[in-house]
Amino acid sequence: MKAIMVVGTTSHAGKSLLTAAICRILSRRGWRVAPFKAQNMALNAYVTSGGGEIGHAQAVQAWAAGIAPVVEMNPILLKPQGDMTSQVILKGRAVGKVSAADYYDQFFEIGWQAVEESLRRLGEEFDLLVCEGAGSPAEINLKHRDLTNMRVAKHLNAPTLLVVDIDRGGAFAHVVGTLELLDPDERALIRGVVINKFRGQRSLLQPGIDWLQERTGIPVVGVIPWLDHAFPAEDSLSLFDRPTQTNGDINITVVRLPRISNFTDFDPLEAESTVSVRYISPKQSLGHPDAVILPGSKTTIADLIILHKTGMAEAIHNYVAAGGTVLGICGGYQMLGQILADPEGIEGQEGRYKGLGLLPLKTVIAGQKVARQRTVTSNFPQEGLPVSGYEIHQGRTRLIEAENGTQALFDDPNLGVVDETQSVWGTYLHGIFDNGPWRRAWLNRLRQQRGLKALPTGVANYREQRELALDALVDSIEPHLDLAPVLP
Structure with missing residues (x-):
């Protein structure tokens, strides 16, 4: 199956937004695309027509692609309940509550099976999957049991975009540090860097871009300007920024x-x-x-x-x-x-x-x-x-x-x-x-x-406003993004 991957140097780098934008861009170009996020931790959930729960962001990404959300787009959803426990939603259905310490012992194997099954089903129906990671792909204490970042990218041999939030500062260090912590076969899949939430003149950023490309050998394929377009966030931390x-x-x-x-x-x-x-x-x-x-x-x-x-x-x-x-x-x-x-x-x-x-x-x-x-x-x-x-x-x-x-x-x-x-x-x-x-x-x-x-x-109804908002979002992003290095 054909797929591309979007990972970020940190949480809130803009992975969900970029995934939605790519889904709409490629849909406009005639591709039959679908979003995918293997494992999501979020309290914003959506219920599909079949009665299954998925992350709300994946539902928005499906709408951006012009298709109906299905549970295979987010086979694992973790809903935090406090006291270091989460409810586990597996392929849309609640299957239990588990502590962070016990989660991987109990759900790693069955979780990866659900991921593979979901990818197979989506791959049979769509031309291309636009896959989103979670958090950072370079958390070295978690990589051996990570179900949703480079494990998915390697499984699919998916050309991958690395997104960094420049507004928070330290963007070049975040990119270089992330690449340094990836295994060689993981790093080889990174085909482009996207600098997100940029304010200011592009000419002032260009020396840094030139240095980064020379240092890493990976092209900067996008510099996305700061956007005022609202996009559904996955956790309540975003409410402090509104x-x-x-x-x-x-x-x-x-x-x-x-x-x-x-x-x-x-x-x-x-x-x-x-x-x-x-x-x-x-x-x-x-x-x-x-x-x-x-x-x-x-x-x-x-x-x-x-x-x-x-x-x-x-x-x-x-x-x-x-x-x-x-x-x-x-x-x-x-x-x-x-x-x-x-x-x-x-x-x-x-x-x-x-x-x-x-x-x-x-x-x-x-x-x-x-x-x-x-x-x-x-x-x-x-x-x-x-x-x-x-x-x-x-x-x-x-x-x-x-x-x-x-x-x-x-x-x-x-x-x-x-x-x-x-x-x-x-x-x-x-x-x-x-x-x-x-x-x-x-x-x-x-x-x-x-x-x-x-x-x-x-x-x-709001869904019509949402369609206009998605179009406006993509109109603002597409001129600043070159997808050629990751497209098959």
Whole structure:
């Protein structure tokens, strides 16, 4: 099978973005391409049409290639749970929880088998695979058990690009150091260096490029300028780097939980020019936003305890009592209830825990995970809107009061509720804001409270905006990238 590989000198060098861009570039040129990342560690997940979980970045890369995401594009997904453990997703299905110390003993062989099987299947269907590494390929203490960098490149004999983030400084040392630590057969696969996130005049960088090419014998095939285009990040560290838009009509605060997951849910809100989205830690002041969102969490109970300990739970109570609006998604939805129970200790310590008490709900953490795509019809904030998204949760949530004043958000009452004042909203549906008409209807309720004119609700869904963003991304990158040295 034909493949190219993208590895980086560090995490956040820009591998995921470059992989997506290459997928779109080659797709435009008529190639049938697919992305691949053997092993990913991320809390941003996407559910395929078959009900399997993969990293959200691989889903975006698939969309960039013009194809539907499938589990073979990311056969191993590790979802950190804290206390040095992760849930292991193998070919889309949760297969257990394991400590970092035990992971490779238990999953190396079976993991590599899943990698080989996935590569074979993708290779049968596509002309070329664009494979992404993880972190650095030169972590010498881990290389012997690395499932996702040069092991994959060597298996495929894939010409490889090495990406470096020049904005953080030390780019030349990162490139030379990485190459020095690769084995000779690994280094031989590196066919080009891509310098990413460059600010300034190219002429001032050229002496360094000339030196690097002479020193390594490897061409610099790209100098990608600093881009303002948003790209879904894989971990919550990126939230610290996100600028807060300050000129929106509506201010929305997202509580950045310690184990926040699927914060890609809020990309459509950030794309709304009239909305300012701010991320705060549970220790920060809540302030007086137009809405507060409790996002998904990989360890809902542990994050709920943090809300109580930091005083954020009380702050949210006071905020709602003063007329504020709160929306909980997935784990955040579970937190809004009266009780969370984990009788089997799936998230950690077994027991019953007090929720925020804003909705009459009880959630029990169960062993069997629910992961599936959904299409439903809304009851609120506007009746009859088609809404699509996906579920990823281990809890089972039910109302604990028969006459409680809450109403079902959708025609499937198990997917979420809203209280009688439409102040407290909760749903299991990830991707809810991707639905343009529903998003605008929900925002218009906030605007109405501020006395602002309603926004048009006849807008496209976010996937169309995402397509335009991917095109803009590629238009910005392609003139600065020469793929000839790695193409078959």
